Amino acid sequence: MKKISVVGAGISGLSIANYLEKHQLDYHIYERRKQDDLTGHGFLLPKEGIEYLSQIIDLSLLYKQGKFLKKYIRYSHTGKILAEKDLHDVFVISRNSLIKILAQNIPAEKISYEETISPCNLQKGKLKKHDGTYLDSDLAIISDGSRSRIRRKIFEDEKMKAVLENEVVNIIENEEIASRLENNFLKFHHENGGLTFGVLKLSSTKILWYCQFDITRFFINDDYTPDCIKQFIVDNFGDWNPLISSIINDSTYENAHIWRVYELEKLNPFYYENVVFIGDAAHPLIPFTSQGVTSALKDSYVLTNLLLEGNNLPETFQKYEEVRKAEIEIHIKNGRALLNQFLLPLNEQQKNTLPISYK
Numbered sequence: 001m002k003k004i005s006v007v008g009a010g011i012s013g014l015s016i017a018n019y020l021e022k023h024q025l026d027y028h029i030y031e032r033r034k035q036d037d038l039t040g041h042g043f044l045l046p047k048e049g050i051e052y053l054s055q056i057i058d059l060s061l062l063y064k065q066g067k068f069l070k071k072y073i074r075y076s077h078t079g080k081i082l083a084e085k086d087l088h089d090v091f092v093i094s095r096n097s098l099i100k101i102l103a104q105n106i107p108a109e110k111i112s113y114e115e116t117i118s119p120c121n122l123q124k125g126k127l128k129k130h131d132g133t134y135l136d137s138d139l140a141i142i143s144d145g146s147r148s149r150i151r152r153k154i155f156e157d158e159k160m161k162a163v164l165e166n167e168v169v170n171i172i173e174n175e176e177i178a179s180r181l182e183n184n185f186l187k188f189h190h191e192n193g194g195l196t197f198g199v200l201k202l203s204s205t206k207i208l209w210y211c212q213f214d215i216t217r218f219f220i221n222d223d224y225t226p227d228c229i230k231q232f233i234v235d236n237f238g239d240w241n242p243l244i245s246s247i248i249n250d251s252t253y254e255n256a257h258i259w260r261v262y263e264l265e266k267l268n269p270f271y272y273e274n275v276v277f278i279g280d281a282a283h284p285l286i287p288f289t290s291q292g293v294t295s296a297l298k299d300s301y302v303l304t305n306l307l308l309e310g311n312n313l314p315e316t317f318q319k320y321e322e323v324r325k326a327e328i329e330i331h332i333k334n335g336r337a338l339l340n341q342f343l344l345p346l347n348e349q350q351k352n353t354l355p356i357s358y359k
């Protein structure tokens with residue numbers, strides 16, 4: 001059986017490692033961060049994502065760490081309800097919690113933390129460890145995220161472009177505010193468009209909130225300090241609905257993140273020689289789609305099954321790309337449509353749009 005290296009232990013890398021472990025394939029996973037150095041945001045997971053997770057993890061662990069959402073409620077920034085929709089099997093969980101659950105099934109000897117894998121300058125597709133030695137696997141699965149260095153080295157002509165929307169994401173512990181929220185997804189929209197604030201309850205004490213802003217109209221300093229992020233939030237959302245002002249005033253900002261969003265102008269091939277890309281490394285998806293995690297899980301599922309069929313690598317990778325690219329193109333198109341809606345004044349937006357891309 002082939003020896004496999006996996007580069008990156010985010011959701012995609014860990015999910016494929018779980019599939020490889022389940023099918024007793026020979027693999028090792030390399031991750032540049034420290035084991036406990038987890039920062040990040042949270043995800044909406046549609047039903048399909050949970051189905052793929054159910055094949056590799058114990059779902060009771062998942063259910064302890066997040067919540068199913070009942071309704072999506074769309075508000076104006078002053079708090080007037082604009083639309084409501086029931087949500088069926090849409091789950092919310094923090095990235096950290098999902099990563100911890102996925103990492104539990106990987107034996108310690110099969111994962112190396114603090115190991116950055118770099119592309120070799122002289123030979124495309126060859127990968128080396130920080131001590132200068134080369135990875136000696138038969139194939140490498142690259143899951144190093146949307147700004148993948150390995151992808152950029154192999155596909156030197158690719159063009160990444162800044163998306164017109166950026167986000168600030170924060171997860172806070174606040175039992176009092178959490179007790180005031182039901183398990184609904186609340187999203188507030190400014191009447192001029194290009195500015196929203198979303199609130200999701202993760203547990204009886206934890207809340208995830210995020211804002212989305214049009215980067216041509218709202219500017220946040222590149223100095224990513226908690227004070228600077230707080231100032232941006234207070235300046236732009238301080239006079240919104242009272243629920244939002246109480247959330248932003250009672251939040252701490254040490255763990256708040258600014259997400260500068262980028263996308264590929266055109267998708268690259270999903271493989272090169274014995275190197276294959278999954279998750280954001282293959283196809284960065286803008287946050288509007290809410291499909292990044294589910295797509296990563298599906299990539300892992302499809303690729304593992306094709307590897308198990310035992311065909312030669314070019315055939316396996318070609319089939320993988322054929323199956324996955326078509327669906328990803330749909331999410332990219334839906335994501336761009338959701339972005340265009342977001343940029344419009346509220347009275348020109350479609351009323352019943354869910355903040356998620358369905359194929």
Ligand SMILES: Cc1cc2nc3c(=O)[nH]c(=O)nc-3n(C[C@H](O)[C@H](O)[C@H](O)COP(=O)(O)OP(=O)(O)OC[C@H]3O[C@@H](n4cnc5c(N)ncnc54)[C@H](O)[C@@H]3O)c2cc1C
Nearest residue numbers: 008010011012032043044117144145279280290291292293
């Ligand atoms: C603001 C925001 C909101 C989002 N909301 C949602 C949502 O609601 N629903 C949803 O499904 N998705 C959402 N997404 C997308 C989702 O986060 C990703 O699609 C998903 O996490 C898959 O990521 P990944 O594992 O492919 O990459 P990443 O999470 O970026 O993981 C890459 C890993 O590789 C490691 N790494 C990088 N380079 C190297 C190297 N050279 N060597 C070794 N290791 C390396 C990194 O340290 C990291 O751990 C959102 C994303 C953002 C930014």
